Amino acid sequence: MILNEKLKNYNIxxxxxxxxxxxxxxxxxxxFEIRLKEVDEVYPKRLYKYEISDYLAQLKALPHKETLKDNDILITSDTIVWHNEEALGKPKDKEEAIxxxxxxxxxxxxxISSVCFTTAKLEKTINHITKVYFKELTDEEIDYYVTNFKPYDKAGAYGIQEWxxxxxxxxxEGSYFNVVGLPVYEVYRTLESLID
Incomplete structure (x- = not known):
């Protein structure tokens, strides 16, 4: 039985x-249904690499926990870009993106993407790391991209699926879909394991 049939009695x-x-x-x-609640995405400075995205994915689940019913599966996620021993979030403006x-x-x-699965009874967090190698980008290429694509909603200031x-x-090296924003294979497998 494929997953969407197995999940018939669950609310994603x-x-x-x-x-x-x-x-x-x-x-x-x-x-699935979409439920959004604002969360202040601040994490302790001592956290390192996937600990940051794990923490933020779990933080995003907190405001929903009290309202979860027995057949609900809540999915929250966070993606960071880790470079030069620091996390790159979403750029505030053009200068920061450049x-x-x-x-x-x-x-x-x-x-690094982390995904947190929360039910009324349990919480499970997974993460996936993909290595991405950029060529030497010219100033002209960077300026063209930022000006035309405005990547201010993307960690690390770029979307791999864009120009x-x-x-x-x-x-x-690793999952392409993870770089777009979700380690899809791992999410699918984890959902299977939650209901087996």
Whole structure:
């Protein structure tokens, strides 16, 4: 039996405003509802790499916990770009986006996504790391991308599925979908394990 049939008696709740994450759930053929609650995405400075995205994914689940029914499965997620021993979040403005892309030019960075699955009885968090290698980007390429694509809603100031990904990324090691915003294979497998 495939997963969407197994999940017939469950209510999948996706707590994400990301159109990319929502599209992945549609592509998987899963019925889900969207519930959004504002969370101040601040984490302790001592956290390192996937500890940051794990913490933020779990933090996003907190405001929903009291309202979960027995057949609800809440899914929250967070993605960071890890580069030069620091987490790159979403750029505040054009200057910060340009600076982020310049720092990643010609180098490898890691895209880390964590996904938290919360039910009335349990909480399980998974994460996935993808290594992304950028070519040397010219100032002209960076300026063109930021001006035309305005990547202010994307960690690390870029979307791999956009122009910069097509012309600037030499190779990746790990899940492509993870870089877009969700480690889809791992999410599917974890949902299977939750209801087996």
């Amino acid at each position: 709740i996706l707590a994400s405003g990301s159109p990319r994450r929502q599209q992945f759930f549609k592509d998987l053929g899963l019925d 600076a982020m892309l310049k720092s990643q030019s010609g180098k490898m960075h890691e895209v 910069i990904g097509h012309i600037g990324i030499k190779k990746i």
